[in-house]
Amino acid sequence: MAVRSLGTAVVRFAGLLRREGLPVTVLQVTDAVRALDHLDLADRGEVYLGLRAVLVSRPEDVPAFDQCFATFWRLVADEEGGLPGLLAPPGPSAEDGTAAGGGEKREALGLDAWGGEDESGTEEPLGVPGVSDREALMGQDFSTFTADQLDDVFRLTVQIARRLARRISRRRRPVRRRGRVDLRRTLRANLTRGDLIDLRYRQRKRRKVRLVLLCDVSGSMDLYSRFLLQFLFALQSVFGRVETFTFSTRLTRVTEHLKQRSYRQVLRRLTEVRDWSGGTRIGESLAQFNREWPSLVDRRTIVIVLSDGWDTGEPEVLASELMRIKRRAGRVMWLNPLLGNPSYEPLTRGMAAALPLVDHFEAAHNLAALRSLAGKLTL
């Protein structure tokens, strides 16, 4: 009896975890039940560690798991008998109560599920009102579109990127050298001959270029960041990997979020993540990147920074951190949408400090600029 009730408790616990965004599979649930057999149920710490080992699979999920564990498994006095260390919340009799309680708990946990359910109602309008002239669109600065045009321009961005991706991946380079002799296949091919006449070769697998994007989402940069992200993600089949970070006063890794949820929703969220106080700290953000994710950058990586260069921090920090990146990266690009304005000169202290260290300085302020950018993303 105890086993059965414990089993259902674990199932319901898994349900709670899922509601809080942890991707718990059925296999993990059965493992959790099996694991409890091998744990001391009177030892709450041990049960916590055991369930965590089974049900959590990445460190980011630990805080959410901790809170769920604390709310779900309550301590109960030893005299009660049964399960001395653990007690699940009231059983299925309170089923309707749990539904409401679940909502409450969710609020109490204060976890922001990244848009658990998609807004399914929002069908995209199919017509392209007022923006039918593509050529004119190509040259228009993103910031000059009206809010209702933006969706269409987003879609156009993706279309262009997909077409570019197909073209790039179809392009083959002729093999210059013959590579190493592939003994395995050579031998197979010459089995009946007794001598090796027909040599087979193999070549090192070519590694795709990787991208690291560091996008300024403060103030006016946010809009450009969204276009760039949209564009590069539609292009991503061309790259080995795309790692994305946003920054204003500090850096946030958003790669995983972009992969998982409804993409448009996440892009909208980027604006909300933004921290309004204190201006942009580009140097500090790059320093954080270097400190926490040093291994993302190697010779096959292009690092792209999108920012207007308005840094409220010290330009020396920006310069030294950018130098650190440059030493390891294949190429460093700086995209500054202000460059699209013919009268712009990169005179801000941050921009002036960064410029000598940058391999390419581009505008990326309209579709035509994004398209030409795609041509430069090779090593």
Add this chain to the structure above:
Amino acid sequence: MRDEIRKIQELMEDAQYVTDAPVATSVHLALTLAKPLLIEGHAGVGKTEVAKVMARVLGTNLIRLQCYEGLDAAAALYEWNYQKQLLHIKLSEQSRQSVGEAEHEIFSEPFLLRRPLLQAISQERAPVLLVDEVDRSDEEFEAFMLEIFAEWQVTIPEIGTVKAAHPPHVILTSNRTRELSDALRRRCLYLWIDYPDFDKEVRIVERKVPGVNHRLAGEIARFMEALRRMRLAKVPGVAETLDWAQALASLHADHLDEALVAETLGCVLKDSDDMKRFRAEVNKTGLTPFLSVSS
């Protein structure tokens, strides 16, 4: 606490590995549920060590598969010894064997090179299979491993199917240079190893480096704690702590002073910018902030 878990903790401590409840619990569950254990953490916190100690405790072989970019099934599973095959063909040219016979002969056990995965499934006793730095391998290889983990059998067309009598205990380690696939994560138990806290680091130093007295071990641990709080490019791990303690022991040091730290700093800091920052800091404040308990 379960007796088994306490036992594991004791055994691991006996095998010179300073452990704690999360590690012992994870190892215990990995053994009883027969599931792979994925260990993540910063460089140099002793992820690989868990597998080594496990093998020692269980008294079985440790088979190590070091991952790298471009690692493929052939290098991980088996290959034919082509050079040997070629020689054999040459030597037996006069023997008037038929093609079929010759083929049968050179594609047999003596010509087979067993790579780590095949070794792991053809052991008498269940070994510990350490898949080190999985994050360095490609995604295709990850998928291939999942396949192996599911069946623990391999079919070699020329020889037949090899099935593990005792599936190995699998430990995977990752430095998180790349996000591993969800499929792999969900099939594994998960353990995150962080930098040790002060007490654990003192215990580690005392256990591993006999020449260090209690006072020096404490100073070393405090110092490392302070260093890890500095925003360094290469944060030193436990491996660095031990190198340093070893160096200090061989210098017969019994406490830290500025000159000694300056001489041996290379054991701990491996980046010139970090060194510069540290020196600037010490010039400004002296060594005291590095040796005092912080809030």
